[in-house]
Amino acid sequence: MTQVALVTGAARGIGAATVRGLAAAGWHVLAVDRCADDPDLPYPLATRADLDRVAAEASAVFRAAPASATPPATTAAGAPRGGDRTPDGPAVLAVAADVRDPDAMAAAVAHAELLWGGLDAALAVAGVIAGGVPLWEMPAAQQQAVIDIDLGGVLTLARVAIPALLRRPEPRQGRFLAVASAAATRGLPMLAAYCAAKAGVAGLTRALAVELRGTGVTANAVSPGSTDTPILAESARLYGLASAQDFASQQPLDRLLRPEEVAAALIWLASEASSAMTGAVVPVDGGLAL
């Protein structure tokens, strides 16, 4: 049986690269994004057209991928995981939903289970940024959006997706993955709410790992450094920088990361190869946190 993932924030940036990479590795993917601007945030989010384009590209790479790209048909314990790649039906499905909406997220999980027979990985990638002023000057609505999306959205996905991961028969290899940030461990001025939310994601990841003891489902996170996506462009604007490129020199790699480089870590964490890891918050940051 082809493995099944749900990815939030799928319409662009790190989420889109993750959807494409998972599909190339032989996964079915339910690609979720808000697909609309947020009235509380001053920069554009992704559109329905962005999400549909990612789903079409990912479907094409899924269809083109050799059958050998499909993960091995046995678990680490040697038990069968099922049959062949799904011959018909969508390889990757785009769904517009807001990570703050528990009913919409539960419906997305149910959709994946109905379409492909279950869920093996849930990846909380959606995120927003706001700030640029000291916390006490930040509009309350912006602070609320950052906390509700960057932390609340991960909590919501965990609540609706982990029961689905646990519905897979034992022995299972479920994966709950979240995107935190170097901001989870560094105090970044003018981004206090964002830092608080991302530190919350790291704490949540550790606690879930312990709660999932012995189930075969693991919880891990990655903490990206400065990655060339629209969120980084907005961060540059908030700091009054000419461009996101100005962040490059903060990282020992001395360049911005590409979304595909962060996605590569997520895709590996989603795979059976990460079976020894749980509760880890992995820096994928070009050394930014050093």
Ligand SMILES: NC(=O)c1ccc[n+]([C@@H]2O[C@H](COP(=O)([O-])OP(=O)(O)OC[C@H]3O[C@@H](n4cnc5c(N)ncnc54)[C@H](O)[C@@H]3O)[C@@H](O)[C@H]2O)c1
């Ligand atoms: N780019 C970086 O430098 C960087 C660094 C550290 C962490 N991150 C994190 O990586 C993740 C991905 O961000 P990105 O860099 O790809 O930025 P991005 O802005 O390109 O992508 C974020 C995606 O999330 C979607 N989204 C926003 N609010 C949503 C909501 N309420 N419901 C559903 N979808 C929503 C957006 O439409 C967009 O498609 C975020 O969690 C971000 O905080 C990014």
